[in-house]
Amino acid sequence: MTYKACTLGQVSLGSGVYEDRHRNNVDYILSLHNENLLQNHYIECGINRYPNLFGTWEGKENSHGEHLHWGWETPGSAVRGQFLGHWLAAASREVAATGNATLRIKALNIVDELALCQKEHGGEWVFSIPELYMDHLAQGHPNGVPQYVLHKTLMGLLCAYRYLASDKALDIARHASQWIMRWARQFDADRWNAILDVETGGMLEVWADLYEITHDVKYREMLDLYWHQHLFDPLLAGEDVLTNRHANTTIPEAIGAARAYEVTGAQCWKDVVEAYWKCAVERRGFFATGGCNAGEIWCPPFEYAARRGDKNQELCTVFNMMRLADVLFRWTGRREFLDYYELNSINGLLAQTHARTGMPSYYLPLEGGARKLWGSRLHDFWCCHGTAVEAGAMHGEGIYYYDESAELPAVVVARFVNSKLTLPIANGELHIAMQEGSSMQGDALHNASSAGALHRPQSLTAYLKVENAGQASIILRLRMPSWCSGSPTISVDGVRRPAHAVNGFTELVIAPGRCEVTLVVPKELRAVAIPDAPETVAFLDGPVVLAGIADRETTLYGDLKRPTSMLASNNERQWGTWMHGYRSIHQPQSMVFKPLYEVDDEAYCVYFPTQPCAT
The missing domain is CATH 2.60.420 (Maltose phosphorylase, domain 3)
Known part of the structure; x- marks a missing residue:
């Protein structure tokens, strides 16, 4: 059984939390100025089209580059320019889904400007970082993760080709890939495998997409070259090569392997994907929210109690593991992959975007009394910022x-x-x-609902x-x-x-x-324990993780087999709407609970130590 996803243009969202987040995302990507999205590409190729871009032209007072992108997009950052690829991918998907004419014009203008940047740089290099960064990577002392940055631009261009029918975007990507292919073919096996150990982003997926689009054998050769021996071989041997390893370095490689299988039919790629899922999920478990990393690294198998902190569940890993679950459901038709997708969509993507501003939280803290740290519109641009923009254009997928x-x-x-x-x-x-x-x-204005x-x-x-x-x-x-x-x-x-x-x-x-x-x-209220701390639990209402509004970790007293001995419905209805809240009962102090995805700025707890009631 092989499924196809009903995707962009076939599915539209109705009113509700997903459409609210989607609209926030559209408003945000429309608000960003093209010259600022392109700022690092302009600088790298020497274009001076906007001489006052940084607000320093003629020394004018109060010229501060009002719309300039800072944070990871600051000129001089080792990963500058990565956000543009996410933006272009999101904009292209949004146009395909809704036909947004304004966004189409913005996105195609970005493609035109990237073509100009490529021309000014000699016809191949189109990226926001110097070519020298690739030399440093080859010499074993990289400036950041250059292949990760290159991938983002290529990803955006291929999305513009796929969803906007922009042949120019494909032409840019193909010319840019020529530089990368020459560079990659010059190394012996040992040096090349060491290079692949440094985060490559979705480069494997790019080669698969280019091969599918063009049928050019040189891209098939690049797929084989990007076989990550230090990761894929031990995975196929059943080894745990993920524990304490940077999570989002490897997940895109598994997605790339999935695309390689889909475009070549070679069984070895499929075997990698299945081995990866077994190692990452089936033999590891996850937090009640669906996440399985702390400080950006994989947690040990079924040992999560000591990993709760302020840096759990990096948003990029949530999104990419959902993509992998989607692939495996399409291949197998097994429900478990949809359960995983739903859990992470609600308690990851929704929980890590602010309900009002649409800004992302890089991590989802799971320590007691935590607060989500939200990004800003122009001053952060983390990797997870770009991921959130891309994911916000894809809420209609997986339905x-x-x-x-x-x-x-x-x-x-x-x-x-x-x-x-x-x-x-x-x-x-x-x-x-x-x-x-x-x-x-x-x-209050539409109050003719039935009593129910x-x-x-x-x-x-x-x-x-x-x-x-x-x-x-x-x-x-x-x-x-x-x-x-x-x-x-x-x-x-x-x-x-x-x-x-x-x-x-x-x-x-x-x-x-x-x-x-x-x-x-x-559905029912459930208490879900941390695998290695069975008396420390999170509460779920169906697939929805509940957060207790509290500024410190709190012990609850009751029967774990009967979560309703600790929580009861709270403020359950307003007009015709059933609300989602709970409150603690039979406890020394009262506490209000609500869905984790509804928590924006409050301090909260997801996990609670529990003890039996005193007899």
């Missing part, structure tokens, strides 16, 4: 998948997110409009309006998540249907025409 290989085509509803799908099928289209029940809201249940339902309800405008039936495959705590129910046009799950999914045959499907998935 629907489809499979055309069987007798009846199948569409998977993978996550329960307010959204619409328009999918071409045989002799027509399939339309799905999905609304998650708790977000069918009323407020007396208390907050312990279930997730998804309403799907389905129109099969084709000429044959299709299968609607609904994910039954691992957090489901009882027997789900399904009705079609008000008539109950059997909801037997097979391998984590239940199926409905949808004939041509229209119908309304209602899915109710029971």
Whole structure:
């Protein structure tokens, strides 16, 4: 079974938390000035198109380069210019998804300016750092991580080609790759493997994409050259080569291996991906949030208690591990990869972007009484800043998948997110409009909602309006998540249907025409322990991690087998909306709990030492 992802242009987000974050992201990327996005590329190639870019022209008072990009984008930073690639990738995807005309103009202008930079630099080098940085890397004393920076520009250009149909962007990328290929082919095996030990970003993925687009054998040769022997060989031998290793150096290499398999069919690449997942997830475990690193390095297998601190769960690793989970679901159809994707999407991507400003948190602290440290609009530009911008344009992904290989085509509803799908099928289209029940809201101005249940339902309800405008039936495959705590129910046009799950999914045959499907998935409050500290727990409501609002670690008293002996619903309804809060009960001090993704500036705790109640 092989699935394809329903992606940009096929899926649109409906009102709700994901669309809110998406809109924040669009507003932000539109607000950035092209000349500042390009500032380091201009400097590197010697273009003086904006002589007052840094606010120093003619010594004018109060000319401070108001929109200049600082932080990692400061001229002189070893990784300057990396953000532009993220921006261009995000903008290109956004245009493909929504047709945003203003963003299209901005993005294509960026491509034009990069072409000018490349021309001024001799026709190949188009990057924001000096060529000399690559020489330093080869000599064993690198300035930062130059291949990582190169990858970001190439990634953005290839996204502009793919989503904006910009042949110019592909031409720039191909000419730039000529320089890298000449450079990479000059080393013996020992020197080259030492070079590959320094973070390469997604260079392996770039070569795979170029090979898929052009079918040029030289890019296939580069795939083979970028086989990272010091990582891939021990992974295939079943060794743990990840513990205490920088996490986001290796995850993009696994993604690159996945793309290499998809474009070449060579089994060795697929074997690397599967071995990587086993080492990184199955044989390691993760925090309740889905993260599995501290201080940017992998935690030891199932030993997390001593790794909680102020630098857990780097956002880049969340996003890239979600990408890897997406790949493995498409290859296998196994529900566990969707469970992982959902957990990290809610308690990673959402939890690490500010609800109002859209700015990212580099880390997600898991120590008691922590606060999230938010980036700024112009003064940080961390790697995770770029990742957040890119991820913000992709919230509509990972919701629907489809499979055309069987007798009846199948569409998977993978996550329960307010959204619409328009999918071409045989002799027509399939339309799905999905609304998650708790977000069918009323407020002070729209207060005609029905009374409904007396208390907050312990279930997730998804309403799907389905129109099969084709000429044959299709299968609607609904994910039954691992957090489901009882027997789900399904009705079609008000008539109950059997909801037997097979391998984590239940199926409905949808004939041509229209119908309304209602899915109710029971959920419960759960206490999830740290693997090596079973009496220290986090609380989850379905897939949502709850945060206690507190400025220090607090012990809770109660029965771990009955989390409701410690927490109860709090402020559960306003007008027609069921809220998500809890409060502690039977404790020396009261504490309010809310979803971790709703915590912006408060101090909070995710994990709590527990003790049995005194008899």
